[in-house]
Amino acid sequence: MANRPPITDPFLVPDLPPPPRRRSETSAPSAPKAEAASTPALPTATLARTPVVIDTREAYLAAVDELARADGPVAVDAERASGFRYSQRAYLIQVFRRGAGTFLFDPPALDSFHELQAAIGETEWVLHAASQDLACLRELGLEPPSIFDTELGARLAGLPRVGLGAVVEETLGLHLAKEHSAADWSTRPLPSSWLTYAALDVELLLDVRDRIAERLASQGKTELSEQEFAGVLAKPVAEPKTEPWRRLSGISTVRGQRALAVARELWLARDAYAIEVDTSPGRLLPDASIVVAARTPLTSKRDLAALKAFMGRASRTQIDRWWAAIEAGLATDDLPAHRGSDESIPPPRSWADRNPEADRRYRLVRPLLQSIADALELPVENLLTPEHVRRIAWQPPGDLTVDAIAESLAAIGARPWQIDATAQTITQAFVEALQEPVEASEADS
Secondary structure, eight states: OOOOOOOOOOOOOOOOOOOOOOOOOOOOOOOOHOOOOOOOOOOOOSSSSSOOEEEEEEHHHHHHHHHHHHSSSSSEEEETTTOOSSSSOOOOEEEEETTTTTEOGGGOOOOOOHHHHHHHHTTTEEESSSSHHHHHHHHHHOOOEEEEEEHHHHTTTTTOOHHHHHHHHHHOOOOOOTTTTTSTTTTTTOOOHHHHHHHHHHTTTTHHHHHHHHHHTTTOOOOHHHHHHHHHHHHOOOOOOOGGGGGGOOOOOOGGGGHHHHHHHHHHHHHHHHHHHHOOOOHHHHHHHHHHHHHSSSOHHHHHHHHHOOOOOOTTTTTHHHHHHHHHHOSOOOOOSSSSSTSOOOGGGGHHHHHHHHHHHHHHHHHHHHHHHHHHHHHHHSSSSSHHHHHHHHSOOSSSSSSHHHHHHTTTTHHHHHHHHHHHHHHHHHHHHHHHHHHHHHOOO
16 A cells, blocks of 8 residues: 555564566676575475365265364365356365364265354354355355455455465465466366365464454454454345446447447357356457457358457357357347446546536545545555445435435445544545535636
8 A cells, every 4th residue: 555654563574575587577687695595485384294175975074073073263265166167166165173174175076065064154264355255155055154354354454465375474474385276176186286275275374364363453453354354244145237248358349239239149149158068258259259259340150250350269169159149139129228227327537527526526535535544554445445435426415414424325335434434534525525616616706
């Protein structure tokens, strides 16, 4: 965060210096060996033994029994195959509890997890970036009663980097290898190096949790962090977009309703095929291919096949499918609007013309919120989400009082601590925004 005051924390490990740049990247001479030796690398986190995947009912029940006999919080993580598979299901569940150990469960091979839920369902679960894993855990019937999110906690504590590897370095002084984070976890059998990576993700998490909790307590942020963790857990599932195809990368370059109809039909055809073969849509047909096909006048399947920019592993093997979608887009009377129906609040860059009053409110309040965030040593997006700032600036309450602003913030989902920290400042900024046109008019006269 810019201009953030230093964090005075007894557990804070200083940032590591950046790695030496390769000779091709800089003309400066390499540092002397003696100087490099003065900053030794952190020790690498390791396991005493390579864990095994639990994929039988007998082994699963034995592991659940061990977890049930231990006590204290549990560290939980899930590995998916994002970018490889269509679904966001979990292909590996990792659980660690002090006194029990680490267990790696294979969801596709196991029928039910209700015994595991019963064993750990009344204690705190520790996750890193919990919002990424809660959905796939819930698909398996795994629901935490409360959570401690080490990624979110690190943000609130003011740590400069919040990826798990960086947080482990900062809090425990260990290097955590993260080379398998983007792997295809639907692979079977899973390589032993992947299993070590997966186990370390949870074995260190409880120690990280304790260090972050100490930092939050020393900064007086325990209560606000508990509100944030509870908010993550209680966040409702987002309503599906009415026109998800509009999220195509590059769709803004497609001009005209007919071309938009072609893009929509290609997206729908790709999505249906991706579900059928359980493959990430972009691996079958990249967004760029859909956009170029929508923008290019095509009169035949041969034209489509000859389009060099139309690429992807299924671009030619499913050419009949894609051409049928294009024909449907060219023939349909159901032409999409130029703008999507989900776009309720326009981007702030257009506010000066579309809603000057909102633009003044937004411009005035943002630096003030940044100042509050700096004083609290946390990212401004955690003080108040950008969406909440836009919504309150675009449509504030009619009565610009602190109570009215606080009520509006609560209605859009702000936490009590966020309201306490920002409502007064937002109110003052919005009242000041009302004076700006008047002052400008008087100056002109």
